[in-house]
Amino acid sequence: MDREAQGLVGTSRIAATGRRVAPLGFDMAPRVGAIETPALRAWRLDRLRAELARRDYAGALLADPINIRYATGTRNMQVWTLHAPGRYVFVATEGPVVMFEFATTRHLASGFESIDQLRNSTSWFFFQAGTRVAEKAAHWASEVADLVHAHGGGNRRLAIDRCEPWGAAELERRGLSLHDAQAPIEMARARKSPEEIAALRLSMAVCDLAVGRMREALEPGITENQLWAVLHETNIAHDGEWIECRLLASGERTNPWFQECGNRVIEAGDIVAFDTDMVGPCGYLADISRSFICPGRAPTDPQKRLYALAEAQVMHNAALLRPGVAFREYVEKSWKVPEEYLANRYMAIVHGVGLVDEYPHIPYAQDFTHGGYDGQFEENMVVSVESYIGAAGGGEGVKLEQQVLITAAGPEVLSASPFHDALTA
Numbered sequence: 318m319d320r321e322a323q324g325l326v327g328t329s330r331i332a333a334t335g336r337r338v339a340p341l342g343f344d345m346a347p348r349v350g351a352i353e354t355p356a357l358r359a360w361r362l363d364r365l366r367a368e369l370a371r372r373d374y375a376g377a378l379l380a381d382p383i384n385i386r387y388a389t390g391t392r393n394m395q396v397w398t399l400h401a402p403g404r405y406v407f408v409a410t411e412g413p414v415v416m417f418e419f420a421t422t423r424h425l426a427s428g429f430e431s432i433d434q435l436r437n438s439t440s441w442f443f444f445q446a447g448t449r450v451a452e453k454a455a456h457w458a459s460e461v462a463d464l465v466h467a468h469g470g471g472n473r474r475l476a477i478d479r480c481e482p483w484g485a486a487e488l489e490r491r492g493l494s495l496h497d498a499q500a501p502i503e504m505a506r507a508r509k510s511p512e513e514i515a516a517l518r519l520s521m522a523v524c525d526l527a528v529g530r531m532r533e534a535l536e537p538g539i540t541e542n543q544l545w546a547v548l549h550e551t552n553i554a555h556d557g558e559w560i561e562c563r564l565l566a567s568g569e570r571t572n573p574w575f576q577e578c579g580n581r582v583i584e585a586g587d588i589v590a591f592d593t594d595m596v597g598p599c600g601y602l603a604d605i606s607r608s609f610i611c612p613g614r615a616p617t618d619p620q621k622r623l624y625a626l627a628e629a630q631v632m633h634n635a636a637l638l639r640p641g642v643a644f645r646e647y648v649e650k651s652w653k654v655p656e657e658y659l660a661n662r663y664m665a666i667v668h669g670v671g672l673v674d675e676y677p678h679i680p681y682a683q684d685f686t687h688g689g690y691d692g693q694f695e696e697n698m699v700v701s702v703e704s705y706i707g708a709a710g711g712g713e714g715v716k717l718e719q720q721v722l723i724t725a726a727g728p729e730v731l732s733a734s735p736f737h738d739a740l741t742a
Contacts, residue, residue, distance in 0.1 A: 342526055345556045348519055349598055357512035357599075358390040358431040361505070362414070368501035369410040369476060375469030376409040377476040377498045378461055383672050384478050384502050386600050389416060391426045395600075396559055402479055403440035406432075407461060412468030417460075436460075441484065451483070458487035465493055476501060503676040507669060509697045513601070514722060517670070517699055520557070520597030521605075521720060521731045527551035528593070528607060528734040537585045537613050541565050541578035544589070552595050561594035561602075561673065564716075567611070572707035572714035573661050585613025588620055590716040602670050604701045605732050606718035623706050623715040628736070630654065630704040631717050634666055638721055638728040640696040644689065648682050659683065660709040670699045670720055698723045699731070 380402040382395045407415040413433035418426050420437045441453035476498035527548045545565045563577040568587040570576045590608040597603050610616045633652040669675035680688040707714020722729040
């Protein structure tokens with residue numbers, strides 16, 4: 318079947334070798350269009366408001382672009398506004414959603430049924446406000462306080478996610494009681510609607526395509542950065558947004574984990590391990606890890622052992638996922654890492670997945686006393702099951718991770734990227 322018949326478009330060439338890799342991808346417009354985005358936005362806003370009401374908050378003030386995306390469906394310079402919080406939204410528990418946008422980009426938030434009012438934002442971070450930070454922060458706080466007073470019904474309890482202390486002080490001077498917005502919004506985000514699950518599936522389909530293209534591009538002489546760029550290229554070409562981290566390493570750089578990719582030239586027989594952390598189409602995360610052997614030399618017995626242990630951990634822990642299973646019970650039943658690999662264990666055995674990494678975060682049994690918390694898995698949660706196996710001081714390590722939808726019948730793996738044979742194929 319030719320590329321056109323499969324809906325595949327374009328090709329790409331790896332600059333280092335001139336080698337042609339897999340077709341660039343498929344037509345995204347009908348796939349994105351099939352997701353009922355108004356229903357998706359309505360579900361998310363209703364979930365957030367229910368959590369605010371449960372905590373008796375008058376509303377929430379959100380400046381984190383991920384939280385703004387969840388509450389309103391809007392996006393605008395997502396990564397830049399992580400450190401330049403000039404756009405924000407007020408969500409009344411019972412009342413309007415008021416979006417504050419940069420004056421020159423207000424058109425990006427127009428036409429959304431999830432927004433009742435659209436206003437110019439007041440930027441009071443130093444880059445834009447300079448020596449007028451105090452003045453601008455006072456003006457910003459007055460606008461926010463007026464909204465709480467107008468729509469809170471006498472309730473002055475405001476949930477807020479990101480705010481410099483001097484801004485918080487201005488809000489408190491105006492009679493507001495400030496509370497953490499991250500708790501209600503994380504709990505809202507934990508359970509996914511059918512539309513969210515469709516968006517997560519679409520993001521994973523793009524991720525699987527990217528992983529396949531990375532596998533085809535992998536050969537001796539390519540650098541870590543060049544291989545990592547294949548993931549970026551595929552994501553952006555398919556309406557994706559960004560990659561959260563730079564976690565690709567090869568050879569001895571795979572141990573310990575969390576080395577960022579660089580200019581190292583990958584050699585035949587190297588383990589190449591990576592964690593996608595890919596924010597794809599519709600802003601949803603595709604978070605899987607794979608470990609390959611660079612062609613040209615067969616995997617060694619120690620490499621096969623590392624892979625077998627990591628695979629066993631992921632498979633065992635994924636099979637335990639069921640609605641109603643308590644976090645503590647899950648940890649107690651989880652796969653036991655052999656002693657020689659404990660020191661280099663990953664930071665969690667499971668974490669939630671949505672727009673980005675989300676609630677819950679489930680640590681190892683050894684870390685649960687000081688880092689764990691109570692809760693239970695629910696139907697329609699999406700989580701990633703993690704493993705890193707590499708001995709302290711060892712030569713290499715293997716990183717594996719599988720993204721799973723928790724259904725009434727048990728876990729459903731969302732990725733189609735090869736897993737069992739990923740080291741040797």
